[in-house]
Amino acid sequence: MTKTRFDCSPDTDIAWCPGCGNYPLLGILKEALEELDIDPTKLVISSGIGQAAKMPQYVHCNMFNGLHGRAVPVATAIKAVNPSLTVIAEGGDGDMYGEGGNHFIHVIRRNPDITHLVHDNMVYGLTQGQASPTSPKGMKTPVQTGGVIAEPFNPLAAAIAIGAPFVARGFTGEPELTKNLIKEAVRYRGYALVDILDPCVSFNKTNTFKWYKEHTSILPDSWDPENRMRALEKTFETDPLPLGIFYRRTDIKPVFEEQLSVYASDTSPLWAHTRSPELISGLLK
């Protein structure tokens, strides 16, 4: 693996299972960041709880490893308070689409310039094998003993429908493609979702590496990611699952933080703004 500025100490004890899809994804992410020439001190990864959410533990950069489901509001606030930072919210399908479901809706509505990376393994790993919002119908687990009853959540369709300007799907078995998707997403000015298929070797015996290989296909070069309705339609295809940029809006949508009045006359980070003593002095006069 290439050396990057984002490598953590070599004696770090990584908590993932052997063969976990998160290992290649860690390499893919660090390479993408290196190729984007991002300064680790200017990058923040906000994550929640779950195996995927441990990612920033193993990346040398600023990290806010907070609560299950809450990485997105944290990331939104960080970007709002300091728009000069590169901000990534990262976690798994349970974290982002289950516990954090409400935030998923509203971050899209706000459209901050953040990148949302969701490791989607269609199962709960950290809590050992229960169904996730994206688990296929009928999948048996220690809790869903008769098989999953609920329809799987379609994050890409939801994101496009709500108005996300950049929506993509990657797969850890396609490292070059996934690296490029992450790079495109980080470069994109606005909210960018990359749902990344990521096999769980311990708890998902249905959607294995081999299964994903057989049931995915990369969108052709001719694919036009600017057509929102076509993109939405594409998200309903399940076999094979398309990989690539489904939708990318090119007429730039205003981002959340640039619309905040605090930056109208002073674009420096909020911490560098000073409140004039006269304003405080006059409060009670």
Add this chain to the structure above:
Amino acid sequence: MCLLFGGCNMASYSVVLSGEAGQGLKTIETLVMKLLRQSGYYAFMTKELMSRVRGGNNTTELRISSEPVYALTDSIDLLIVPRKNGIRRIEKRLSPETIVTGEAKLLNDTGAACRKIPLPVQETLEDIGGTLYANTLVTGLLCSIFSCSRDIAYRLISDRFLEKGEDVAAKNKEAFERGIKLADTIPLHISLKKDETVAETQKALSGTESIGTGALAGGCNFIASYPMSPGTGVLAFMAAHADTYGIIAEQAEDEPAALNMELGAWYAGARAMVTTSGGGFALMTEALSLAGCIESPAVIHLAQRPGPATGLPTRTEQGDLNLALYAGHGDFPRVIYAPGTLEDGIELTRRAFDTADEFQVPVIILTDQYFLDSEGVIPKTDLAGTAVRPRITETEQDYKRYALTPSGISPRGIPGFGKGVVRVDSDEHTEEGLITEDPSVRVAMTNKRMRKLNGLTDVEPELVGGSDYETLIVGWGSTCGAICEALERLGRRDIAFARFRQVYPVPQSTKKLLARAKRRILIEDNVTGQFGNLLKQETMTDFDARILKYNGSQFSVEELVQKIGEVAGL
């Protein structure tokens, strides 16, 4: 006796406006408060609202005095009933001396003994648009009764109504004039001394505004909240000041988002807060615990209303102290301030930002509906000297967010300022902020967090009355005004009142303060005496009597005079 508000034999008048919701009471309240202050009176205003936008019954009590006043009374000198549903709910507060005025048919609502003075409001306003202008007519009525300045009233009416057009402003002035004429029929003879300096030296402020003002002085530049009565006013206040003061004010999608946004904002260098009520705070408790673990400053305004669950959404109680004390899983330090006066509201909120920043702990400001919705008059002051200085460190390459220090407080860096990286973790973590399960690190980090508040300077309880007391009354938060005035009325040198502004950690002086009394009386707006129980637990000292109220209303002065008299054997 040196008490907080006014002096003995304070002369004051109580005027109550009572009627259905949605009748523009708010407009006249603000206008009349300004008129009274600018005409040279001290005034206090408090509201009781029903949880509905239209109909029902809302009351506004105005107390008008020549000295500072900050409490509600049961007795009513003048009850004005602009529209229906004004009397029935408060008829117990009427006495034979109370003048009740309003449209003749509205006065038949009660059989209680009182002096009914029918007022032909409808007829008087017929030709200019009817009862639409009733509120302004009432303003004229009060202006005349209290000999306020007509010029000031005209100016206030213009300020308020000109934006709606010259015709509207002119009609309001006409309604005001007709109110002044009608006042001759009301036999209320006022003998209040006006103090012309009040207009220059005093400012009218609501509890909500006091919290907002304190936040501005404390350098708050980020607020994210989900609306919930009675805490929403602070969000609106900050949003209204966002452009001038450079604030990001965001309505979050839910309460977990709100507090998580606040923590993200502090992490990136902002000075942030949330405002909420009990139910919303309950939803924030996981993030409160997160603040404890990642050692983030946090300022949380918790505006209490009666629970459990939805409870009485628009009324008042001090029932969430236990929630504030124990919310959040695991052990971590926290500070809870509870303002009892408008000055407290400003000072404690400003201080909350300073304390949160210095000790990297969550600080909760505990208020309630009564405190927030009441409006009073306080001296104008220059707050410039109170401005706080953010404590942010420029990081070095080997920066450790949780560096172990004797005080337990680690220099707080933020991302993008310096050569280091800032890593915060909700898992137990190393000095670098990385996940660990090492038992010795766990113990070291726990001890570090728990010793941070050793350096905290207590906001001492304020002793109202002489220090040679035999009976000590203990209260906190919004009961302050009524307790102080009740003590004035009782006029007993052997009774003092310790009003707590920092309710947690319990100030170190508390045990001695309690021990000096022969008899201790607890006064709280909740059913279990939550603060009394906390003091008992922390000081091994119990109370001889507990005066507790939990019907959704604040104590009145008379009620406390009577109850303190009963338990103190007066």
